[in-house]
Amino acid sequence: MAMTMNGEVQLPASREAVWARLNDPEVLKACIPGCEELTRTEANEFQAVARMKIGPVSARFKGKITLSDLDPPNGYRISGEGEGGVAGFAKGEATVVLIDQDGGTLLKYDVEAQTGGKLAQLGQRLIGGTAKKLADEFFANFAKAVQG
Template sequence: MAMTMSGEVVLPADKATVWAKLNDPETLKNSIPGCQSLEKTSDTSFAAVAKIKIGPVSATFRGKVNLEDLDPPNGYRIAGEGEGGVAGFAKGGAVVKLSDDPAGTKLAYDVEAQIGGKLAQLGARLINGVAKKLADEFFAKFAEAVKAGA
């Protein structure tokens, strides 16, 4: 089933700093909720393992993350797909756009994702709430990293 979500946050750093952090595996790893490992497999791709709980379903997702449509320092599309074993799968992407803001840099994101298996069967009614919560967690941590690096 499909899920969409969009939002924006203002980060307290300039565009170049935010862009650098968006491409830094260590920052991404620390920011992605439940991320257990994120290894660079090429300049624009990573192998990732994340443990996520959605309602009654908790699972370890193993998958690939690719950075596409790179437009430094204005944005990219971050796309991924992960198999969560018995729990099902998730795949999708987020278009991330950076723009200048009086308080630093505005990051706008537009997520489109597909989930399947047990996630869709039992977690469907929870998925939007969980996705929002995961996004909030991500940006909270990411903002910290940006602040520290600014």
């Protein structure tokens, strides 16, 4: 099942500060809901483990995150894919753009994601609602990390 999502969040920090935090594994690990591990394996690649519950399906996803099309401090493309055992798989990518605005930084994102296995059987509304909730939670956590 495929889906798209986009949004923006105003952050009270410079583009350079936001960029630095978007590339810090410790900050990302603390902001990603359910993230148990996030380890840099190469300059622009990470291994990740996250525990997620989507409706009645709970799974521990193991996967890879890759940063590409880097344009510091303006944005990048972040891609990820994870396997959740019998729950299925999830993969996707997001384009992140940083723009100076109102004395801070406007972060815009466009996401394309796919799920398969039991996850895909849950239905578009449940998957979409959960994905939006997770994105909102990530950006709320990230906004706090940027302020701190």
